[in-house]
Amino acid sequence: MSDIVLSMKGVEKVFGAFRALGPVDLDLRAGERLGIIGPNGSGKTTLINCITGVYRPDKGSVHFEGRDISHIEAHRRARLGISRSFQIPRPFTGMTVLENLLVPLDYCHVDGSREERARSVLSSVGLAGRVSDPSESLSQLELRKLELARALVGNPKVLIADEAMAGLSEEEIDEVLAILLALNRSGVAVIMIEHIMHAVMRFSERIVCFETGRLIASGTSTEIAENPLVQKVYFGE
Amino acid sequence: MSRNSALFLIGVAVVVALGFLMPWVLKNPFYFFAGYVVLQYVTIATGWNILGGYAGYINFGAAGFFGAGVYLSAFLFTTFGLPLPLCILAAAVFGAILGVLMGYLTLRIQGVYFAIATLGLVVVLETIVHNISALGGASGMAVYGPRPPSWSPGPSQYNFTVMLVIAAVSVALARFVEISWIGRGLRAVRASEDAAECSGVPTLRLKLLACALSGAVLAAAGAPYPFYTSFVEPVTAFSLIIGLNAIAMPLIGGTKSWAGPVLGALLLASVQQIATVTISSELNILFVGLVLIAFVAFAPGGIADLFGRRQGRARS
Amino acid sequence: MFSIDILLNAVVTGILLGSVYASLALGLGITFGILHIPNIAHPTLVVAGAFFVYTLTQWELDPIVAALIGLVPFYILGVALYLFYSSVFERRGGANVLQSLTLFFGLSLVVEILLVLGFGSELKSVSAPYIGSSLKLGLLTIPYRLLIPALLGPAMIAAVWLYLSRTNSGTAIRAVAHEERALSIAGLNPASVKRHAFGIATATAVVAGAALIMVGPVEPFAGRYQIGRVFAIVVLAGMGSIPGSLVIAIAIGIAEALVASYLNPSWSPGVAFAVLLLGLASRPQGLFGAAR
Numbered sequence: 001m002s003d004i005v006l007s008m009k010g011v012e013k014v015f016g017a018f019r020a021l022g023p024v025d026l027d028l029r030a031g032e033r034l035g036i037i038g039p040n041g042s043g044k045t046t047l048i049n050c051i052t053g054v055y056r057p058d059k060g061s062v063h064f065e066g067r068d069i070s071h072i073e074a075h076r077r078a079r080l081g082i083s084r085s086f087q088i089p090r091p092f093t094g095m096t097v098l099e100n101l102l103v104p105l106d107y108c109h110v111d112g113s114r115e116e117r118a119r120s121v122l123s124s125v126g127l128a129g130r131v132s133d134p135s136e137s138l139s140q141l142e143l144r145k146l147e148l149a150r151a152l153v154g155n156p157k158v159l160i161a162d163e164a165m166a167g168l169s170e171e172e173i174d175e176v177l178a179i180l181l182a183l184n185r186s187g188v189a190v191i192m193i194e195h196i197m198h199a200v201m202r203f204s205e206r207i208v209c210f211e212t213g214r215l216i217a218s219g220t221s222t223e224i225a226e227n228p229l230v231q232k233v234y235f236g237e
Numbered sequence: 238m239s240r241n242s243a244l245f246l247i248g249v250a251v252v253v254a255l256g257f258l259m260p261w262v263l264k265n266p267f268y269f270f271a272g273y274v275v276l277q278y279v280t281i282a283t284g285w286n287i288l289g290g291y292a293g294y295i296n297f298g299a300a301g302f303f304g305a306g307v308y309l310s311a312f313l314f315t316t317f318g319l320p321l322p323l324c325i326l327a328a329a330v331f332g333a334i335l336g337v338l339m340g341y342l343t344l345r346i347q348g349v350y351f352a353i354a355t356l357g358l359v360v361v362l363e364t365i366v367h368n369i370s371a372l373g374g375a376s377g378m379a380v381y382g383p384r385p386p387s388w389s390p391g392p393s394q395y396n397f398t399v400m401l402v403i404a405a406v407s408v409a410l411a412r413f414v415e416i417s418w419i420g421r422g423l424r425a426v427r428a429s430e431d432a433a434e435c436s437g438v439p440t441l442r443l444k445l446l447a448c449a450l451s452g453a454v455l456a457a458a459g460a461p462y463p464f465y466t467s468f469v470e471p472v473t474a475f476s477l478i479i480g481l482n483a484i485a486m487p488l489i490g491g492t493k494s495w496a497g498p499v500l501g502a503l504l505l506a507s508v509q510q511i512a513t514v515t516i517s518s519e520l521n522i523l524f525v526g527l528v529l530i531a532f533v534a535f536a537p538g539g540i541a542d543l544f545g546r547r548q549g550r551a552r553s
Numbered sequence: 554m555f556s557i558d559i560l561l562n563a564v565v566t567g568i569l570l571g572s573v574y575a576s577l578a579l580g581l582g583i584t585f586g587i588l589h590i591p592n593i594a595h596p597t598l599v600v601a602g603a604f605f606v607y608t609l610t611q612w613e614l615d616p617i618v619a620a621l622i623g624l625v626p627f628y629i630l631g632v633a634l635y636l637f638y639s640s641v642f643e644r645r646g647g648a649n650v651l652q653s654l655t656l657f658f659g660l661s662l663v664v665e666i667l668l669v670l671g672f673g674s675e676l677k678s679v680s681a682p683y684i685g686s687s688l689k690l691g692l693l694t695i696p697y698r699l700l701i702p703a704l705l706g707p708a709m710i711a712a713v714w715l716y717l718s719r720t721n722s723g724t725a726i727r728a729v730a731h732e733e734r735a736l737s738i739a740g741l742n743p744a745s746v747k748r749h750a751f752g753i754a755t756a757t758a759v760v761a762g763a764a765l766i767m768v769g770p771v772e773p774f775a776g777r778y779q780i781g782r783v784f785a786i787v788v789l790a791g792m793g794s795i796p797g798s799l800v801i802a803i804a805i806g807i808a809e810a811l812v813a814s815y816l817n818p819s820w821s822p823g824v825a826f827a828v829l830l831l832g833l834a835s836r837p838q839g840l841f842g843a844a845r
Contacts, residue, residue, distance in 0.1 A: 107437035357781035
């Protein structure tokens with residue numbers, strides 16, 4: 001199918017004797033909202049590390065827009081349009097909020113001025129008032145927003161949001177969800193990895209569940225909620 | 238060019254012009270003899286900071302790069318009679334290659350291994366020099382420097398002016414790196430290597446570039462040294478105090494901006510030049526070591542940061 | 554040129570030297586390998602241990618007895634160092650590797666200079682009844698000044714290894730780097746476990762120092778020539794693998810002895826460093842440790 005933007009086939013990652021992931025087959029359609037759930041240590045983070053290039057998979061392949069990217073470096077994947085936010089925000093400390101966004105802009109093509117692009121993205125996530133503040137001075141919610149702004153400033157085709165809402169209040173979760181939905185409406189496929197179940201359920205068109213490195217279930221929010229395997233993982237027998 | 242850059246370049250030009258004129262005003266050559274060492278440390282601290290300050294990769298082997306520059310320049314001059322500017326250039330190229338080599342072997346893992354590898358660099362280079370008879374081995378070699386040109390009143394003054402030009406070029410290079418995309422990428426690497434890589438920054442290549450520039454400046458700082466002392470030996474070319482000062486000066490001045498290492502070097506090297514008259518070189522090292530520990534422990538941002546914080550507090 | 558007795562003597566000398574190197578690296582194996590504190594001052598602390606032993610032997614004490622006496626003050630020194638280290642970095646919420654490297658670098662210089670000021674910069678050596686004579690076994694000639702330290706090293710390594718693997722407080726040390734939270738749940742204070750571990754690591758420095766000064770004379774800056782070796786051993790053994798470190802140390806010892814016999818003794822300081830660089834470039838996770 002031509003609208004598959006990201007495709008994983010038989011991806012496996014092994015650390016010593018520990019199989020952290022796989023084999024996993026997973027496709028992402030252009031503009032899709034995919035939720036990934038699963039307990040801690042189920043392989044979610046390993047999966048996105050294999051997609052973004054932090055790890056090279058031991059077996060299998062990752063294709064992006066039809067091109068095999070399994071062996072190319074992380075920064076090249078970022079430039080191709082695979083972007084991510086980190087579970088624990090990693091702002092570029094020692095720089096202002098604006099400069100944080102200029103870093104990815106140094107390495108990608110945008111129409112018009114880089115600084116204007118950075119400012120418009122910052123105002124779209126609600127950080128317009130913080131543009132020239134040092135990134136160390138941001139609150140937890142603002143750090144999450146900066147993390148997202150930095151990930152989407154280079155016009156990615158896929159955004160991976162790794163627990164972008166952990167530790168936020170209900171209103172703050174709504175704010176982050178609104179940002180992600182607006183981004184998705186502009187055509188960006190979003191992979192949401194999240195423990196906050198009601199947020200994933202509301203957001204995702206499709207949800208997959210991981211357990212001990214394997215994909216155990218896939219379906220809509222309702223299908224996943226009713227899936228006995230998923231229930232077993234989350235609620236025991 | 239921005240207004241700040243124009244002001245900076247005018248400032249550098251004025252300092253260099255003063256450096257050329259001063260020998261005709263100030264008659265005592267001792268000032269230039271002592272001033273040479275201060276400028277040498279300005280260069281060393283500036284070179285170290287390109288990698289250590291901007292990217293956050295600590296190089297304990299500054300003396301290795303410096304010594305490599307000293308020996309290469311001495312060798313090229315005595316053997317082939319290469320003119321001084323070419324000796325300096327050759328030393329810089331060699332330092333850059335050495336930096337890339339060190340970086341390529343160790344930077345792919347973690348910063349701590351790079352630091353450890355640089356600790357060994359000095360020992361290895363010293364071992365190599367000890368074993369090469371063309372470089373004089375352990376006993377050293379005499380170098381009869383070029384006759385100073387007519388625009389300079391004497392060898393001390395000439396060496397001073399040469400070192401001043403090297404220092405000025407180094408500081409300008411460091412400032413260029415700092416305000417360009419290179420510096421922004423390096424600061425991103427320093428803050429979070431993973432986040433930088435996932436933002437499209439080619440972290441390994443950028444670090445190698447920083448290694449090359451830093452190595453080039455450190456080695457260039459050593460290139461005029463044989464003509465300054467007229468004698469090179471492994472113990473002084475790879476001296477402990479060089480490696481120590483290279484770290485201490487930027488840390489004391491502040492590592493974030495080009496002004497920090499310059500400030501730290503001017504302060505610490507001047508104190509050391511005044512102190513060598515009164516105290517032994519051991520006490521000198523002890524003093525720098527204690528100051529270094531104190532700054533790491535209590536003022537990790539250096540003087541620039543202490544000053545900035547006070548200003549910040551006054552504003553708010 | 555080639556003769557079997559030169560080769561045999563080189564290999565045996567290498568094994569003995571390697572055992573001594575392993576004892577120098579033991580403390581670093583604990584601080585860097587297990588606690589992940591990059592204590593580059595360790596080789597200097599070993600030299601300080603050697604000078605401690607030297608001082609006591611001036612009163613006709615056997616170097617080994619002197620080392621055993623030194624265990625307590627060096628343990629206390631280690632605890633004090635850790636307290637300083639942690640008070641500096643805990644205020645800042647966690648240690649920055651580069652800042653701790655710099656701190657230990659400054660510390661090692663200060664210790665070196667204090668040794669110069671206290672003892673002068675000349676070489677110092679110790680004497681004991683067994684130093685000076687040799688054991689002859691057929692083609693082999695083994696000087697006791699090398700044999701005794703070479704036995705002392707592995708004995709200390711075995712003792713520390715048994716302590717770490719068989720006792721509860723030893724297990725707590727091995728656990729502290731990975732499972733700090735689990736340790737607090739088990740009712741142990743991670744800070745006090747680390748302090749204790751740092752104390753033990755520093756205490757090994759005085760025994761290693763005794764071994765070092767028995768092998769040959771020592772000067773205050775001798776630590777610098779050991780840095781390449783000890784880090785090569787700890788890193789290539791796989792961080793925290795103590796039996797592995799003995800194997801790597803012996804391999805380095807043999808390589809150095811072969812270089813010294815067949816090339817030139819003045820090249821041997823570079824051997825460990827070359828081994829370290831090649832090892833880092835090819836197998837960053839070490840030869841014995843688990844892959845990361």
